[in-house]
Amino acid sequence: MSQGLPDRSNDFSAWYTQIVNRAGLADYGPVKGTMVIKPYGYQLWENIREIFDKMIKDTGHVNAYFPLFIPKSFLAKEAEHVEGFAKECAVVTHTRLKSDDLKGVVVDPESKLEEEIIVRPTSETVIWSMYKKWIQSHRDLPVLINQWANVVRWEMRTRLFLRTSEFLWQEGHTAHSTPEEAEQETLDILELYRELAEDYLAIPVFTGLKTDSEKFAGAERTYCIEAMMGDKRALQAGTSHNLGQNFAKAFDVTFQTKDNKEEFVWATSWGISTRLIGAVILTHGDDKGLRLPPRIAPIQLVIIPIAKNEEEKDLKNYLEPITAALKKSKIRVYEDWTNNSPGFKFNEWEMKGVPLRMEVGPRDIKEQKVVLARRDEKGKLSIPKDDVIDNVQRLLDNIQLKLITQARDFRDKNTHIVKEYDDFKSIISKGGFVRCGWDGNSETEAKIKQDTKATIRCIPFDEDPKELTCVLTGHKAKHEVIFARAY
């Protein structure tokens, strides 16, 4: 399409790769599958992080940091947990190199470790080894800790933001004295995730429970938020796990109750990652590039000055109070004085997804006006310069609202209620979500996955399976579920 971007409706994945690159978000690092997050992409992450960090602090959580390295033996303590992560761990076996005449540098065999070290794929095990020391009494509970960190999962096939060997995330790890409290925590966090996705990222999500085959390795129950991307595939955007007493038992973490009994503590863990940035791109992007929701956009308003060399000084004077006022109103604003043509800049900033653009040139100075253009709509608006702040604020709010509305309409239009397996197959092959009955049998689930590549994204909270039959077997449905092909 324009700017030589690949046609989005034809080759969604080529389009995605180009956008990530050309909008200046990220690139692959030298080690295969690793990601470099460039400044513009990182600012996006910082904005998301700041919003969620405030949410969890407001709900009584605190931040801490645990080590990157985990003794290999820790991973084996929880049976399902090893099972889930063993195949994708980076392992440290030696502690130094030495120079070699032929090969330059080699691993020094003398430095081999007694016990190998795992680079964390997730931190449950280190954290619970510490909780054992910290928790003795019900008075020590709950423990509500979050950490912002990187984790490593040695993925075979990677894609920027969606799946890389190393990624940034937050992981919360809480300990409670009752199962009810742990369950409540799990659900409360899921609600924060929903709020983050919908109210800030403008991504509508389904909330619900994962099936046993899709749940986190070591969890009793996994809840998730699931979103539909622009190509109608599903993306898991966040998960919240009720770990029951699994990790407490594995790491022998007990506490004394009020009536002096000893009990294992109840645990949760939950996480969202830089994958959310991928979700934003895949949800809101269009033929011209990225579209960023104003509430997380690193730049909310870009100003394009239009002036000949000799007019530059006048223009700077004209703009100075306007920009100052915008900054004072906490609007993230940037003046682009680079030496490109205006048309080039328009396209450039549209690609980068900036929600609002202001054009200012000699014409506007004469009329004491500015021109505003929305990223999500055609047309331009000429307004008096004294009305800039009001208009900018109003338009940003409006764009935020429009993005979520558009995304929700798209998702709803492509979510189908289905009874027959033939309909199921035809919809899945064209792309989209299917709501249908499921007999609760994991073999049924596996069969459908094999047939169609679709998986159960979640058992939605608002399910109503009473009248339903299983889409594959025709047996009485145990649950109403949402099926889709996923990233």
Place this chain on the structure above:
RNA sequence: CGGAGCGUGGCGCAGCCCGGUAGCGCACCACAAUGGGGUUGUGGGGGUCGCAAGUUCAAAUCUUGUCGCUCCGACCA
């Protein structure tokens, strides 16, 4: 690890079949003009054609080997 394809300035590619001076677009540097939807002009820098061996007067091009990458399957926030 199975199936397909690709390695030529920073990026994207042509040249290879039929051996003979390494080319194009973009990007980059300099100067000038231009500036309200990817703006021109002029000049300039940068590549032992993935690597190795072979055939030949001569190899980006032919032969053999080797290494690397991408895409599709099994794994996955």
